[in-house]
Amino acid sequence: MSTYLGKLKQVLCVSALSITVSFAVGCSISKSSGSISDSTSSIISSPSSVSGKSKKYPNEVADYTMAYVKSSRPNEDYTSFLRGLSDIAAKDGITNWEQDSLTYRGIGKGLKKANLNGTVYETYKNNFSNGDPKKIEEIQDGYDSDE
DSSP states (O other), rough: OOHHHHHHHHHHHHHHHHHHHHHTTOOHHHHHHHHHHHHHHHHHOOOHHHHHHOOOOHHHHHHHHHHHHHTTTTSSSOHHHHHHHHHHHHTTTTTGGOOOOHHHHHHHHHHEEEEEEEEHHHHHHHHHTTTTTHHHHHHHHHHHHHO
């Protein structure tokens, strides 16, 4: 039920934004209502549209993670890292990146690209996952992947 409410909120936001933009550029109501219904059906019918999962997202996360770890130390404050992840997710339309397995698989890929292993790898993995066993597993899956 909460997923449905989340989708409904997203549809309403898209609808309100479409109407606002349409009035701002002088489009007719009938023209904008067609795009609203198209957006609405797209969001409701396609789970990938709702979460915004693009194929490039995990690679962007991996590249960002690699760059971050190359320029930081394992026990630093991760606020700036999290802000960067949030920015990448927003750009790619990911609405709940903190719970998205693609985020953590991308982090794992980035840790591998940075050639981390041993204690340093384990420290980053535990810190980036905030100790969550599911996220640790997803990071490990990304690290172990051949992609």
